[in-house]
Amino acid sequence: MRLLTHNMLSSNVKGVVNGFPLRLEASSWVEKEVEFNADFLRSMFPKIDWPALAGAAQKIGYAALPDTADATMLESEDFLKKFHHALLEIHVEEGALVCPESGRRFPINKGIPNMLLNEDEV
Amino acid sequence: MVQEEEAEKLEERLRKLGVDEPMVEDVKEDEADDDDDADTEGDKETIANDGSKQSRSEQKSHKAIMKLGLKPVIGASRINIERNKNDMFPRGADIRLVSGHPEVYEPCDDSFALVDALLADRGNLLNHKARFCMEIGCGSGYVITSLAIILGKENSGVHYFTSDINPDATRVTQKTLFAHGVHAEIINTNIASGLQKRLVGMMDVIVVNPPYVPTSEEEVNCKGITVSWAGGHNGRTVIDRILPVVDELLSDRGWLYMVTLKANNPSQICLVMRKKGYASRIVVQRSTEEESLLVIKFWREGLDDVNDGNITSSSLGFGSWFGRK
Ligand SMILES: C[S@@+](CC[C@H](N)C(=O)[O-])C[C@H]1O[C@@H](n2cnc3c(N)ncnc32)[C@H](O)[C@@H]1O
Numbered sequence: 001m002r003l004l005t006h007n008m009l010s011s012n013v014k015g016v017v018n019g020f021p022l023r024l025e026a027s028s029w030v031e032k033e034v035e036f037n038a039d040f041l042r043s044m045f046p047k048i049d050w051p052a053l054a055g056a057a058q059k060i061g062y063a064a065l066p067d068t069a070d071a072t073m074l075e076s077e078d079f080l081k082k083f084h085h086a087l088l089e090i091h092v093e094e095g096a097l098v099c100p101e102s103g104r105r106f107p108i109n110k111g112i113p114n115m116l117l118n119e120d121e122v
Numbered sequence: 123m124v125q126e127e128e129a130e131k132l133e134e135r136l137r138k139l140g141v142d143e144p145m146v147e148d149v150k151e152d153e154a155d156d157d158d159d160a161d162t163e164g165d166k167e168t169i170a171n172d173g174s175k176q177s178r179s180e181q182k183s184h185k186a187i188m189k190l191g192l193k194p195v196i197g198a199s200r201i202n203i204e205r206n207k208n209d210m211f212p213r214g215a216d217i218r219l220v221s222g223h224p225e226v227y228e229p230c231d232d233s234f235a236l237v238d239a240l241l242a243d244r245g246n247l248l249n250h251k252a253r254f255c256m257e258i259g260c261g262s263g264y265v266i267t268s269l270a271i272i273l274g275k276e277n278s279g280v281h282y283f284t285s286d287i288n289p290d291a292t293r294v295t296q297k298t299l300f301a302h303g304v305h306a307e308i309i310n311t312n313i314a315s316g317l318q319k320r321l322v323g324m325m326d327v328i329v330v331n332p333p334y335v336p337t338s339e340e341e342v343n344c345k346g347i348t349v350s351w352a353g354g355h356n357g358r359t360v361i362d363r364i365l366p367v368v369d370e371l372l373s374d375r376g377w378l379y380m381v382t383l384k385a386n387n388p389s390q391i392c393l394v395m396r397k398k399g400y401a402s403r404i405v406v407q408r409s410t411e412e413e414s415l416l417v418i419k420f421w422r423e424g425l426d427d428v429n430d431g432n433i434t435s436s437s438l439g440f441g442s443w444f445g446r447k
Contacts, residue, residue, distance in 0.1 A: 004281070005307045008320040012311075020320065037279040043253065047324065106316075112292050112308050115316035 001092045001111050003056050007048055009113065011099035011106075013121045021052035022097035022106065024059050029095075034088040041083055042074050048087070057086040217264050217271075221297040223290045227261040227350035231410050232381045236331050237268045239379055239405040239417035244272055252280050252326035256371065257306075258313055258364055260284040261350060263295030265329055270304035282306035283321070285314055287349060313367050325371040331381040333360050357386045365391070369398050377421045379405065384414040395420050 011019025054065040064082045066073075073079045097106040097113055104121070107114050222228065240247065252273065257266040266284045273280050284306045286292050292310045299306055309317060333342070333350055334357040341352035342359050353360055361382070368378050378400075382388045392402045401423035408415045 115311035
């Protein structure tokens with residue numbers, strides 16, 4: 001699971017109002033090189049919740065992202081490279097996503113998050 | 123590169139299908155030269171059903187049984203079927219099955235029809251410059267892997283998401299994608315639950331081969347292989363849950379390709395989508411000895427079709443819902 005996906009997932013448990021961002025707990029992750037595409041990053045930037053991305057990256061020991069970001073930074077190649085790395089190249093293999101409101105844990109096994117709910121949660 | 127070889131194979135398949143033009147095809151399976159259930163030629167073998175694995179033919183038989191309104195007897199579900207020796211997994215887009223699982227849907231005529239539709243519409247897909255594509259209900263991963271390969275060479279900035287409610291399917295999909303050198307983010311979830319909020323309006327292409335076989339409603343709530351085909355009343359229960367989600371996820375210029383069965387009342391599906399503002403057309407139409415499949419493409423009307431002068435005709439009947447995208 002890429003951090004892009006972490007940025008796009010929110011808690012789907014019944015009754016939860018603010019289920020984003022899910023708290024990332026990662027016990028293992030890998031880095032895989034992905035082709036750099038500045039246009040993609042620029043067009044994605046407005047859709048990304050920056051604090052959620054920076055926070056998740058920090059959890060896995062990647063502290064190179066600034067705490068806050070704005071569109072002017074997209075001119076910097078250096079910023080884009082870091083954004084790219086955090087968003088696409090870090091894959092969480094084992095861990096969990098935790099609902100910030102209900103505490104419900106969604107396990108991540110072999111890189112696949114499990115968002116399935118029990119009957120009483122839908 | 124694995125990916126390039128696959129792309130070449132796809133291109134060959136495409137040549138066989140005949141050019142990039144959108145097409146409507148009506149192949150009687152028993153007349154087609156790549157027929158997988160040929161009854162006369164070819165060495166036949168009886169599949170030994172010693173494991174718990176269901177062969178494609180068994181899955182088909184199951185579906186046929188469901189359609190007759192019969193319940194398969196629990197514990198007596200093994201069916202001995204003769205099939206052609208060269209009816210191996212790779213057909214269509216030549217995707218290799220590197221991993222299988224008794225509870226995961228093996229690519230079947232419906233999967234092939236969907237990939238053939240994507241191949242037939244490949245020219246448009248390449249020009250579409252999609253940023254995000256998604257498959258709902260990826261099963262073995264055959265379709266999403268094919269899509270990634272179809273778009274792969276020329277569209278490098280595309281990102282793929284895929285979901286399945288069956289955990290085993292997500293794991294098989296992961297292996298299939300990996301073996302072909304392509305990537306998709308896989309989420310084990312019901313339709314797109316958990317993704318729906320943040321991915322609203324972001325998908326440029328969604329592909330779905332839903333569970334479409336008419337069954338009882340209980341079967342829809344089963345687990346494992348049953349949910350791959352059990353479609354509830356008229357085979358519409360899951361389809362009707364998927365459509366509003368797709369509507370939320372699709373971008374303004376987004377396209378949906380979906381497999382349906384004649385029994386699903388596709389013209390009514392088009393009408394439902396019409397009310398949400400979508401035009402539609404049939405990309406592939408195919409009849410096998412058991413089922414009559416349609417792959418329908420939907421897009422938000424009034425966007426590019428008007429510019430192209432392809433305004434949806436308004437004659438009566440089924441045809442009236444089809445534009446010319
Ligand atoms: C007909 S199979 C198609 C599999 C594969 N896409 C193909 O074409 O070969 C339908 C798939 O949808 C999945 N599915 C059924 N209901 C679902 C749901 N509510 N959410 C997500 N996936 C679902 C099944 O597990 C199965 O893998």
